[in-house]
Structure formats: C-alpha cells, structure tokens
Amino acid sequence: MFKKIGPGVLIAAAFIGPGTITACSIAGVGFGYALLWAMFLSILATMALQEMAARLGVVSQKGLALVIREQLKSKWIRIAVLMIIIGAILIGNTAYEAGNIGGATLGMTALFGNKYSVYYPFIVGFLAFALLWMGSYKVLEKVFVGLIFLMSLSFIVTAIITQPDVSLILKGLFLPTFPEEGLLTIIALVGTTVVPYNLFLHASLVNEKWKSKDDLRSVRWDTIVSIATGGFISMTIIIAAAAIPSKEIVGALDLAKGLEPLFGNAARYFMGVGLFAAGITSAITAPLAAAYVANNCFGWNADLKDWKFRLVWILILGVGVLSLSLKIRPIEIIQFAQIANGALLPVIAILLVWIVNKNEVMGKYRNSFIHNIIGFTIIVLSIFLGAKSIFKVFDLF
Structure with a gap:
C-alpha cells in the first residue's frame, strides 16, 4: 500500500497550511461542528480536480501549464492565460510564502517559547532550502509522509483531548446548514482546500514517480487516500476549535492558546507540532509549484537540479524569509495575489476539464x-x- 503512495501526500500537505488551520479554527470557534459539511464537499471537489490533473500528467507526461500552452492555438488567448497563471502562481506564492514560514515559526514558538523567536524564520527557511536543494523527489516524498503523519497525530490527539460529541459531528458532516454570517467562512474553507497551484504541482510531480499509463490505478489510489487524509486532518482542527469558548480567534496560534487553559500544556504542544509541520510543508510546496509553473510557461524543460528551476524557488523562499524576519507585509502584493488566484481557479478549472476531454491529448x-x-x-x-x-x-460586499 505504501509503495503506491506518492505525490498526493505533497498535495495534501500543501493545502494544510497556516491559512487552512486559521480558517478551520475560525469555523470551529464561530460555528462549532455546523460547517463540517463544507469541508467535506471541498475535499470531494479537490479529489475530483486533482485526479484530473494527475491523470493528465501521467498520460501526457507533461506539466499542466505546458499542455495548456500547447492546446491554446490563439496567440493572444495563450499569452493572456499564461500571464494570469504566472501572475497568480509566481507572484501569489511569493506573497503568501511569508505566511507559510510564519506558520512554522508559530509552531516553534508554541513548542520552545519566544526567547529565540527571531531566529525561527531562518531555521525554517534553511530546512526548506536544504530539502529543495537536494533536488530529489524521493526524499521529498519520504519527508512529507513523515510530516503528514506528525500533523495527523497532532491534530487527531488534540481533537480527542476535547472529547467531542460524535452525534453532533455526524450531524454537522451530513446535514448542511448555513449559519448566519457563515458564508465568508464557508468560502474560506473551500478556498484554502481547492488550491489552484496544487493542480500544476500534481500534474508535474506524477511524472517524477510514474511513467506509464498502467500506473493510473496507483495514481487514483494515491490521490484519494492522500486528499482524504488531508481533509480528515482539517476536520479534526474544526472539531478541536469547537471546544474553545473564546471567540477571539484571528490566527492559527490562537487555537493552541485557546485550548491550553482547558486541556493543559499537552494541547499547546500537540498544536505546536502540527502547526510547525503544516507551515514547513507549505513553505516547501509553494516555491516548488512556482518553479514548475515557470518551467512549463517559459518552456525551459528543466529538472529539479537545473539552475533556472532552483533560481525560482530560491527567490520565493528568500523573499518569504526576509519579509517575515523584517516584519514587512506588502499588502498591495497580497491583494493582487488574492485577485489573481480568484481569477485563476475558474480559468484553470475550465481549461482542465476542456483538456481532459480532448481525444488528441487523453485518448481513451x-x-x-x-x-x-x-x-x-x-x-x-x-x-x-x-x-x-x-x-x-x-x-x-
């Protein structure tokens, strides 16, 4: 079974970042178990899109951006779409990288305190740099399996500590409700799970593990199991957050602080480990996805150890570390990234469905x-x- 696990683990780890933990925490604190159904539907949607992207990657042995580039015959439409992709993924991931590294540093703060917190961003940045510099898909896969295990253990134990009501969990999961003022939270849950850059990352990563169309069954297994695991972890965060009486949750670390008075230091340490794992995985996958997109859009045909490929992820990772350590928040760039990603998801969803229906690309x-x-x-x-x-x-509005 474990030999069939592959790129899906990186995709699951990628969408469980600090943003997802924050959105799930707000959902749990604000609405209890009532929005579990939204996360459940988000996971099903993610499975469907990621399976299409992975199937395209294995059948074509090309990245999603490269296939889009080849299939759009109109020069101006091709340029417009590629500009949206480059803007959303490269600039967007650069803008969000500080938040990813920040999530890992918050986890370290929960575990080790504030005394050496000034060094935490550099420690996280160095770990991400070292793993990416190795340029080995197999190493990344093994590291991410370990980090997913850490996240699973941390958040599941945290949820169990809160002694949740199973009947209310099942009700929230299978009986959709729309609480007053809950629409933005529902959108946040879906938006942090169905992530555009993961479609590009998945289509490229499957080529690193599988070369034959005969492997499609393994690809589907990997996608379903990994995304389901990621969704389960997200749900445990909502369940844990539902136990917090305070409504003042604005960040991921607030969940750890909110649980500590009720359940002691154990909750803070488990949350700290989970938050660190979530932050470090997103800090690695965001630059990696951007490098794959640049590779496809510019037609470099570079591998993981090529200097152009490395230059992209080094730039994104470096900007993230510096932005966080210098406490810079370029709000205009982040707003641009939000707009670009908002425009990118429907565009890529339409293009992906169109391409995986093309006989000349996908055949049977x-x-x-x-x-x-x-x-x-x-x-x-x-x-x-x-x-x-x-x-x-x-x-x-």
Missing part, C-alpha cells in the same frame, strides 16, 4: 460523463468563489 483516458458532471459543478462553484474573493479584496 479522457473524462467520463460522471467526471464531466462533477467538473462542471466545480466550475460553477469556482466562478462563484473567485468572484467573491475578488469582491472581498475591494470590499464590494
């Missing part, structure tokens, strides 16, 4: 009728989410 492995029904449903949802995220930046 193209989408089935059921795949397309699910795909079109996700496209409608992604257009709504994209519009809401853009309007939110401009405070239109």
Whole structure:
C-alpha cells in the first residue's frame, strides 16, 4: 500500500497550511461542528480536480501549464492565460510564502517559547532550502509522509483531548446548514482546500514517480487516500476549535492558546507540532509549484537540479524569509495575489476539464460523463468563489 503512495501526500500537505488551520479554527470557534459539511464537499471537489490533473500528467507526461500552452492555438488567448497563471502562481506564492514560514515559526514558538523567536524564520527557511536543494523527489516524498503523519497525530490527539460529541459531528458532516454570517467562512474553507497551484504541482510531480499509463490505478489510489487524509486532518482542527469558548480567534496560534487553559500544556504542544509541520510543508510546496509553473510557461524543460528551476524557488523562499524576519507585509502584493488566484481557479478549472476531454491529448483516458458532471459543478462553484474573493479584496460586499 505504501509503495503506491506518492505525490498526493505533497498535495495534501500543501493545502494544510497556516491559512487552512486559521480558517478551520475560525469555523470551529464561530460555528462549532455546523460547517463540517463544507469541508467535506471541498475535499470531494479537490479529489475530483486533482485526479484530473494527475491523470493528465501521467498520460501526457507533461506539466499542466505546458499542455495548456500547447492546446491554446490563439496567440493572444495563450499569452493572456499564461500571464494570469504566472501572475497568480509566481507572484501569489511569493506573497503568501511569508505566511507559510510564519506558520512554522508559530509552531516553534508554541513548542520552545519566544526567547529565540527571531531566529525561527531562518531555521525554517534553511530546512526548506536544504530539502529543495537536494533536488530529489524521493526524499521529498519520504519527508512529507513523515510530516503528514506528525500533523495527523497532532491534530487527531488534540481533537480527542476535547472529547467531542460524535452525534453532533455526524450531524454537522451530513446535514448542511448555513449559519448566519457563515458564508465568508464557508468560502474560506473551500478556498484554502481547492488550491489552484496544487493542480500544476500534481500534474508535474506524477511524472517524477510514474511513467506509464498502467500506473493510473496507483495514481487514483494515491490521490484519494492522500486528499482524504488531508481533509480528515482539517476536520479534526474544526472539531478541536469547537471546544474553545473564546471567540477571539484571528490566527492559527490562537487555537493552541485557546485550548491550553482547558486541556493543559499537552494541547499547546500537540498544536505546536502540527502547526510547525503544516507551515514547513507549505513553505516547501509553494516555491516548488512556482518553479514548475515557470518551467512549463517559459518552456525551459528543466529538472529539479537545473539552475533556472532552483533560481525560482530560491527567490520565493528568500523573499518569504526576509519579509517575515523584517516584519514587512506588502499588502498591495497580497491583494493582487488574492485577485489573481480568484481569477485563476475558474480559468484553470475550465481549461482542465476542456483538456481532459480532448481525444488528441487523453485518448481513451479522457473524462467520463460522471467526471464531466462533477467538473462542471466545480466550475460553477469556482466562478462563484473567485468572484467573491475578488469582491472581498475591494470590499464590494
């Protein structure tokens, strides 16, 4: 079973970052178990899109951005789409990298205190740099399996400590409700799970492990098990947060602080380990995804150890470390990233469904009728989410 586990682990670890922990914490504190259904549907949507991206990667043996580039015959449409992709992924991931590294440093703060906190961003940055510099997919896979295990153990134990009501959990999971003022939280849960850059990352990473179409069954197994594990971890965070009486949750570390008075130091340490693992995985996958996108969009045909490939992720990682250590928050860049990602998700969802239906690209492995029904449903949802995220930046409603 474990030999069949592959890139899906990196994808699951990528979407469980500090942003997901914060969104899940706010959902649990504000609405208890009532929004578990939203996370459940987000996971199903993520599974469907990631399976399409992974299937495309194995069948074509190319990255998603490269296939998009080849299939868009109109020069101006191709340039426009590639500009959106480059803007959203390269600039967006650079803007968010400080938050990823910040999540890992918050985990270290929960574990080791504030005394040496000034050095934490550099420690996290060095760990991410060392793993990426090795340029070995197999090493990354093993490290991420370990980090996913740490996250699972940490957040599951934290949830168990709170002694949740199982009947209320099942109700929240299978009986959808729309609490007053809960729409933005629902959007945040979906937005932190269905992540555009993971589609590019997955399509490229499957080529590192699998070279044959005969491996598609293993690819699906890997995707379903890994994404389901990631979704389960996200749900345990919501369940743990539901036990906190305070409503003042604005960040991931607040969950650890909120649990400590109720359940002692154990909760803080378990949360600290989980937060560190979540932060370090996102701090690695965001630069890695950006490097793959640049590689495909510019047609470099570079491998993990190529200097151009390395230059992209070094730049993103370096900016993240410096921004966090110097306490710089370039709000305009972050707002641009939110707008670009809001526009990117529906565009990529449409292009992905279009491409995996093309006979010349996919042959007999193209989408089935059921795949397309699910795909079109996700496209409608992604257009709504994209519009809401853009309007939110401009405070239109």
